[in-house]
Amino acid sequence: MTDFPALPRAFTPEQIQFRASVRRLMESEFAPQTARWREQGFVDPAAMTRLGAEGLLLLWAEEDYGGLGLRDLRFVQVLQEETVRACGAGFFHNAHSMLVGPYLDHFATPEQKARWLPGAVSGEVILGIAMTEPDTGSDLAAIRTKAEDMGDHWRLNGAKTFISYGVTGSLFVVAAKTGTGRGQISLFLVPSDAPGFSRGQHLKKIGLHEQDTGEILFTDLRLPKDALLGQEGQGFAHMTKLLAVERLMSAITSQAHAQTAFDLTHQYLLDRRAFGKPIGAFQNSRFRMAEMRAKLDAMQAFVDACVLEANEGALSPEASAAAKYATSVLEGEVMDQCLQFHGGMGFMEETRVARMWTDARIARIYAGTNEIMLEIIGRSLGLGDPRPAKPQ
Template sequence: MAFPRVHLEEEHEMFRDSARKFLQKELSGDVERWRAQGHVDREAFLKMGEQGLLLLWAEEQYGGLGIRDLRYEQVLIEESIRWTDIGFFHNAHSKLVGPYLDRLCTPEQKARFLPPAVRGESILGIAMTEPNTGSDLAGIRTKAVDMGDHWLVNGAKTFISNGIIGTTFVTAAKTGDGRGQIGLFVIEEGMEGFSRGRHLKKFGLPAQDTAELIFDNVKVPKENLLGDPGMGFAYMSECLAVERTMSAISSLSHAQVAFDVTLEFIKDRRAFGRPVGAFQNSRFKMAEMRARLDAAQAWLDQCVMLANADRLTPEDAAALKLLCSEIQGDMVDLGVQMHGGAGYMEEYRICQMYQDARISRIYAGTSEIMKEIIGRGLGLGEKDLR
């Protein structure tokens, strides 16, 4: 058994119970279809919206609950991964993309963009990554030109989450000649010149649609610009700590489920006349993993509280994301090994989890980038040591 979660209070557990019942009843039965068709149903977002589970932080005037306690988002992710699928990216909608609207929108923009997102009628995505840039956001080539009464956007994005079912994309585009001179624009489904490219096939996360987006002389109204047109890079940097915390929550939640799936399997599966779990190697491997999961959970919970207090540093968020994604990878690998040949069969959940987990050490910043951030925070950057 995992140790008690002391940072959670009674109201968080009541919320967990309510979310669990909803997810089990309304969405858990759809997972196999989502994975087969390559995307979550848009109706899943509508159902989440009806329950008030999208953009929990949005003020009541925009249809939200006004809950800014990150612990509720944490609980929701934990239950969603357990009872549905890690590829259901409602957390990207609510806490990766949504915060840009929260931080940068004017009251008039919030009145336009937030209510449909809260209801699940619009599905949010963020369009940053380009074919030749990867983590180098300052090097993007998509360009926005000020035409006086509108912006004209040209370029392409790739690896965009919610790219097929999404309707509203916060899009990064260069607004000047400077390497970091970037603006953020809300580009919406139906705008002339905006289209989707390929629905990309992936090694894992089949339920999470990933696509290319194409901008061919898209006329973006001036009122769809978020904040200052030259400050987009700074805005993106400001939001990365929360994004990486959310990624860490997903990774560790996924690892916890993989542990439980594996524990149940090795208690039941027999070899040489006794349960697989009765062998010393099984006991020792699972005991070690239990200790690692509990230690990581304690730190993650502390970081959630720091994020609530706006005290989580970029270095801490990077370290958290690094640790949790690496533990996730180790756990699903151990799970497959403990399942033996069954672990290689896609009909077993652990096989699917193994495939789904691999991307966690890449998206939201690779493990190598996380190490660079941590190292520079220690004063070990090239400029520090010259």
């Protein structure tokens, strides 16, 4: 495959060296395992400890907890690009490090950090986040999981679904009601070995087969008072604070996934012959590839700009929503065109582009559906519903 876009991307020498080392690791150790991971329905937990041994989990974590203290998101971007390039979008260590880990970074007490961060950095503790419930999707205010204050402990009851690392995860950030209304959601740190914790179905998806997704259940689960993460009743605000970077991670992944499909297809068009010449020599092939090249380069520039904004703490909800929306749409377009170029082989599971095509579909749904992204962008234009919101 060719490298990521030919346009200069202003990486530092350290980041370029980091990319080379990550690429070697991904290609030599993890890429050969992806077929087996997809077959069994989960990534071996040993892969996480291997990443931890290389210092590649929770790059931002401070040295006191075993981390590298790398808060420059360009390193995270490089790591995710090389993971997707070699292994695909289903090696979901980014969820552990950048979707769940930041809750500990931003809201955990020093005691909670000391207890959980070293294991998360080493990969011995696998992090998941449990927001979605069987009867709720994007409407987090409607969750039913409830945490009752019993004086000297919390009592947790409820069920969560579509949970990444629901099968192999060992510590979950759980959103639960601690009262009524939007302002009464709280977050809790729930270890999987707590009495009253159980796992439901290992859910079967149409794509991302190597990323385990499952149900988790809480039945009169007793939590110590210090299991509360952040402030009581501020769970919704805590979750909202981290959504911009979460959506940026989704955008980085979608962009890298689309770029990888383009590179694979580019090589295929050079190698595959029809009517006595490479199929890339036909005008339709040239034009479609040229269109994708232009769109990918333009989108890469936008994603890179968003990463730099996030590094400054200035990435707006609207910009992150736009990045998540636009990259996921482009990802779908690129995957569909690349599969088409592969013809009948493109519909065979043995072809990587076919697997990527199914893996890509979730990008328009997770991290907030694209319809929610359009709502965020539209309201930023002053086009919100003028009617007063209904009370929650």
